[in-house]
Amino acid sequence: MRRLFFPPLLAVIALFLIFSCAEKQDFNQFDDLEVTPTVASSIFYLESEEQHINAVGNFTDFYSQIVNFEAFNEEFVAERLLEGTITYEIENTTSKDLNITIEFLDAEGNVLDAQVFDVDQAPAPLFSLEVFYGPGGKNIEILTTTSGLRISASNLGDSASVSSLPDPKLILRSAAEFTFRLQ
């Protein structure tokens, strides 16, 4: 039976093998693949009415908070983080000068880096700052070792005046846009 079945089978397979061709392939190229997506997300938003700032008083923090922030030092993220930018926007329509400080803290509470913003009273233009982390910018390890943010805002002016602008307030916006290496 084997003599009956296998010769024609082998003949046809041989035929296919003889007449089929394939260009040279290099499957090791997969190691050269670079997958580096850019991920964008808001980080922190602070909004304070002038009425609240006045109520707390001047030359004192009307807001101070340590926030646990593990977004960048998660192992998966930290190992793959290449570079990126944190964008800050500050809008002050109150009648007083303000100070905002954002400190990056490690797991022991040590300050790794700080961003200090002195904000002029209204009318002040929208303040915008982009801070680059990575080659040519701040050390990316600041982010990968950050496990908390200490955010504080204080009133450098008086505690009685009220801005003539409608709905006076302080707004702090922040967002990150970072590039990761997935492959």
Add this chain to the structure above:
Amino acid sequence: MRIPRSILWAILFMGMFLQAQNKQLLYDFYEIPQSLLVNPGVKTFQKWHIGVPVLSGLSFQVGTSGVTVNDLFADDGIDFTTKVRERLIDGMSRKDDFSTTSQIDGINIGFRGKNRPDDYYSFGMYGETDIIVYWPKDLAILAFEGNGGNNIGRSFDLSDLSLRGEMVNVTHFGVNRKVSNTLTVGARAKIYSSIFQFQTIQNSGSFRTTQGQDNIYSTSITADMQLQTSGVEGIIDILEEDTGTTQRDLTKLFMKRVLFGGNLGLGFDAGFTYQLNPQTTITGSMLDLGFIYNSKDIKNYTVRGSANNEGITVFLPEDIPDLNNNLWEDLVDELEEALPYEENDEGYISFRPLKVYGSIRYNFGEGGVFDENCGCGVNAQGGQNDAFYRNSLGGQLFFMKRPRGVQAAVTGFFQKRLGRGFSFKTTYTADKYSLTNIGLGLNLQLGPINFYMLGDNLLGYRNIADSHYASLQFGFNIISWNDN
């Protein structure tokens, strides 16, 4: 979800090569007994046939509607990341797919009824694997480019994630009846025993990052996604065991499920052949109208809900009572609550991929090659017999239900019979995978021994790595005609 990378790669890699279920060469190639499996109402000429176990019908179909192996891995000096970006990420659409079908005919036996010679009964068992993975274009772009940069404002469609796959053992019994000299009908009942099955069901949703209302960016996600699996967990558990008995355990599990120990289902095929005039014949068939009820070894994964995120937000003085150190964790918890990932073991019904064939055949070139020597069963009646003619020319249509609609193919064919023992069929097929698919089928009869070989997309063999489609089917049978 514990799906080892090796399995995912294997599925995707198989998908790069394997393709749809259209068996245009076998369809209505009635000299081959296995043509009963694609049209139970095909004309039958033999008295009985026995397929050589496991070797009576082996089919492997390979291809991809999008990028080929050569497109990515040719040693052409082009940067691989550039090739992936241009040919895969940008070049493929969500309609492109990688799919795989293979079939192994374990047992295939047929015989003509002793008391009812107009009836031809056939039964057997075959295993079939069918996997289709649509190219998840938006998710691939999200992974490759991210949601930042130029993708701010872009909505990523989560419904792009669509896949379906199964391995099933089919036990079948069919009846083929010559109703009159012009009409032959047939039907086949099937019992499915599933080895594994998985499918996404109408995934929907979107992921989008835009300019925020309060903060700089607003990220929103809406998802209604589900992956149903049956039989997969048991296989993964064995593969993950470090006991040294992996192969034995897998074989044992496989055999148990093949022999009705898996999830079971029922199916039905039907078909006909009708002779419009002595030289013109039309045929049609419908295959795998059936379902499997998946109740064993179930694991389903769901993500349902919607969430919007602008980062940690603090409004003063309203939020003073809620201020604490865990604002970030609270935010993550809120998102997870709004968009929960869950697992369950609820049973589900999966439908088999329904297939429909149709054809018209014009016979010409009188030869009388079969009817004098072989008897050709009840269909040997001179001009009423297709095999009376040496040549056939015709067209075929194929439709198949796929997760994203009906997949169609159109085929033109020419068939030639050279004496009693040899015939060949050549086809040209156009479908979403290829517009240059030329196939050739050979059927050789040496006494009672029948051997056939069907090869598709022969032009692709010039550079098999660059082929969108390739298939090969062959088998051995022992056939008895009426007079032997």
